[in-house]
Amino acid sequence: MTNYILKRLGQGLLTVFLTVSTVFILIRMAPGDPAVSYAGPLATSEQLAAVREQFGLDRPVLEQYWIFLQQLITGNLGQSYSFQAPAMQVVAERMPYTLTLAAAAILLTAVVAIPLGVWMSRRPDTGREFGVNVLTIAGQSMPDFWTGIMLLTGFAVLIPIFPASGFATWGGLVLPTITIAILQIALISRMVRREMTANFAAPYLTVARSRGVKNSVLTWRYAMGNSAIPVFTALGTRFAAMLNGVVVVEVVFAWPGVGSLIVRALETRDYPLIQATVLLTALLAVGVQLLIDLAYPLLDPRVRLGKAATA
Amino acid sequence: MTASTETPFKEKPLLEVRDFQVELITDAGIIRAVDSVSFSIHRGETVTIIGESGSGKSTTAMGILRLLPEDLAVLSGTVMIDGVDISADPKAINKVRGKTLALIPQDPMTALSPVHSIGNQLFEAIRIAGAASAKDKGALQARAIRLLEQVHIPTPEKQLKKYPHQLSGGMLQRVLIAIALASEPQLLVADEPTSALDVTVQGGILDLLLELQEQRGIGILMITHDLGVARLISDRIHVMKDGSFVESGEVQQIVDHPATEYTRDLLAAVPVLGPWDETPAAAPAAGRRSAGTHAAGTHAAGSSATGGSSATTTDPALTQTGASHE
Numbered sequence: 001m002t003n004y005i006l007k008r009l010g011q012g013l014l015t016v017f018l019t020v021s022t023v024f025i026l027i028r029m030a031p032g033d034p035a036v037s038y039a040g041p042l043a044t045s046e047q048l049a050a051v052r053e054q055f056g057l058d059r060p061v062l063e064q065y066w067i068f069l070q071q072l073i074t075g076n077l078g079q080s081y082s083f084q085a086p087a088m089q090v091v092a093e094r095m096p097y098t099l100t101l102a103a104a105a106i107l108l109t110a111v112v113a114i115p116l117g118v119w120m121s122r123r124p125d126t127g128r129e130f131g132v133n134v135l136t137i138a139g140q141s142m143p144d145f146w147t148g149i150m151l152l153t154g155f156a157v158l159i160p161i162f163p164a165s166g167f168a169t170w171g172g173l174v175l176p177t178i179t180i181a182i183l184q185i186a187l188i189s190r191m192v193r194r195e196m197t198a199n200f201a202a203p204y205l206t207v208a209r210s211r212g213v214k215n216s217v218l219t220w221r222y223a224m225g226n227s228a229i230p231v232f233t234a235l236g237t238r239f240a241a242m243l244n245g246v247v248v249v250e251v252v253f254a255w256p257g258v259g260s261l262i263v264r265a266l267e268t269r270d271y272p273l274i275q276a277t278v279l280l281t282a283l284l285a286v287g288v289q290l291l292i293d294l295a296y297p298l299l300d301p302r303v304r305l306g307k308a309a310t311a
Numbered sequence: 312m313t314a315s316t317e318t319p320f321k322e323k324p325l326l327e328v329r330d331f332q333v334e335l336i337t338d339a340g341i342i343r344a345v346d347s348v349s350f351s352i353h354r355g356e357t358v359t360i361i362g363e364s365g366s367g368k369s370t371t372a373m374g375i376l377r378l379l380p381e382d383l384a385v386l387s388g389t390v391m392i393d394g395v396d397i398s399a400d401p402k403a404i405n406k407v408r409g410k411t412l413a414l415i416p417q418d419p420m421t422a423l424s425p426v427h428s429i430g431n432q433l434f435e436a437i438r439i440a441g442a443a444s445a446k447d448k449g450a451l452q453a454r455a456i457r458l459l460e461q462v463h464i465p466t467p468e469k470q471l472k473k474y475p476h477q478l479s480g481g482m483l484q485r486v487l488i489a490i491a492l493a494s495e496p497q498l499l500v501a502d503e504p505t506s507a508l509d510v511t512v513q514g515g516i517l518d519l520l521l522e523l524q525e526q527r528g529i530g531i532l533m534i535t536h537d538l539g540v541a542r543l544i545s546d547r548i549h550v551m552k553d554g555s556f557v558e559s560g561e562v563q564q565i566v567d568h569p570a571t572e573y574t575r576d577l578l579a580a581v582p583v584l585g586p587w588d589e590t591p592a593a594a595p596a597a598g599r600r601s602a603g604t605h606a607a608g609t610h611a612a613g614s615s616a617t618g619g620s621s622a623t624t625t626d627p628a629l630t631q632t633g634a635s636h637e
Contacts, residue, residue, distance in 0.1 A: 125382075203421040206378050208432075210416075210500075211490060212409025212439045225426050301426060301474040 117192020
């Protein structure tokens with residue numbers, strides 16, 4: 001088990017390293033000049049040269065990469081150009097907002113999608129199930145910027161019950177959470193439905209029914225107990241993906257998380273800030289994914305007690 | 312083999328099925344999978360429904376237990392289990408499931424929830440049967456261990472903590488029988504209980520069923536395609552084809568005087584086993600000899616009924632099955 005964790009940690013660190021290295025190269029290949037963004041459109045070429053020298057951008061790319069690698073080891077990715085503060089610190093301050101939003105969205109998804117999926121699986125081919133089915137397809141098809149703007153228009157402008165932007169009060173969490181959750185609920189509820197239907201057709205369920213196990217127990221203990229493994233994995237993977245910043249939703253709702261931060265960093269070509277954001281979010285995503293994998297044996301005795309656990 | 316079949320039954324049958332019919336709704340239309348089937352099972356008696364795949368034998372069993380999907384299967388006829396009419400009121404089945412009635416499934420490897428432990432699933436059955444209360448962990452445990460001992464599972468207290476994937480098919484079938492016994496059932500429905508098991512394990516499971524029947528006087532409805540199994544444990548046999556019984560009777564009568572070609576085919580499908588294998592040359596030789604003496608040499612059933620001597624028989628399987636009852 002320790003070997004397995006070490007192996008997975010190694011893999012995770014390699015993933016993070018390759019990600020930040022790729023980003024390092026890509027942002028330098030992309031058009032745009034940080035010096036122009038920083039000094040403004042009216043700056044003279046002397047001023048631009050001074051800025052470049054100050055940021056170390058006048059050096060060869062390989063040398064910049066070497067400096068970046070040294071920074072990686074110390075964990076200090078340099079000053080953000082636009083914030084004039086350590087880049088890592090800027091990102092770390094934004095992280096809790098994204099974490100809050102992602103956690104709220106995944107919680108809402110689980111709370112709605114699991115009962116909904118179970119409900120659909122228990123009433124196949126009825127009119128109401130068909131209706132919900134159509135809704136989930138609609139939910140899957142709606143782009144989140146559109147959903148976000150519609151919710152904003154509806155519940156912040158026309159009926160102003162929630163704030164339109166920012167995270168000044170807990171009410172500000174409602175609309176962005178719903179916006180993200182709609183797509184996730186649509187996907188997860190259909191998955192729950194599929195898993196539950198398959199488990200309800202499984203022989204062990206028929207046998208359990210034959211010994212007088214009640215329907216509610218069959219549904220929640222038997223079918224759900226067996227469906228929980230793939231559903232839990234899907235929820236965890238989606239949560240990990242959200243930590244990379246729910247960019248569009250954060251921008252639409254002016255949410256002060258890493259998603260809106262990275263948009264700003266890209267606009268200003270703030271290289272240290274981009275690199276710091278990518279590094280932190282990649283670390284978090286890999287960490288969460290590792291936790292999911294480690295939680296597997298708790299859910300599935302076949303993993304806990306089979307060959308897979310020792311591999 | 313129980314001899315109780317000879318005596319007439321005064322008490323009410325454990326299971327009484329009259330004009331039972333199952334219609335399955337499929338994409339291709341409505342299929343009558345079981346067509347007006349009637350039979351009964353008394354205490355301590357084993358009744359077997361035998362037939363090839365698709366003959367409707369398992370559908371009959373699952374229909375009686377009301378385990379077919381409600382929206383796909385239409386049931387009609389009368390089914391009385393221990394005096395409870397479960398055909399009139401669909402909810403009545405809940406009164407007998409896990410109490411007087413228990414199922415032993417076809418494939419033990421898939422018949423237990425893979426994420427719940429053996430003990431977990433056994434405890435649940437005990438609680439449903441009302442044999443021990445949920446709070447009394449000690450009583451539950453003691454009862455579970457006693458049940459596992461009854462089905463001859465070694466070191467039962469260790470098995471309770473195990474999960475289905477850690478046990479072999481034969482062990483799992485024993486666990487399932489223990490779970491079925493939790494409620495002290497009077498009627499067991501065994502749906503091909505040995506067909507998914509190794510040949511070496513099959514005999515052990517059948518022996519166990521016979522032993523439990525002898526101890527407790529349980530009635531067994533056995534579903535099988537294997538006449539070898541049927542012959543070993545049944546009192547009466549119903550031969551099923553295309554949803555209805557083509558032949559019914561005492562086990563000896565069916566085996567010795569099969570009335571239909573279909574039953575003869577089923578008999579011929581039984582491999583030659585046991586002491587008859589010790590003289591491998593004799594059976595074919597006898598067949599050849601009889602083929603020589605009887606020019607046609609095909610009316611085996613009649614000749615074996617009167618003589619029972621291998622010399623007059625053309626079919627070694629018939630010789631074997633007939634002789635084993637002597």
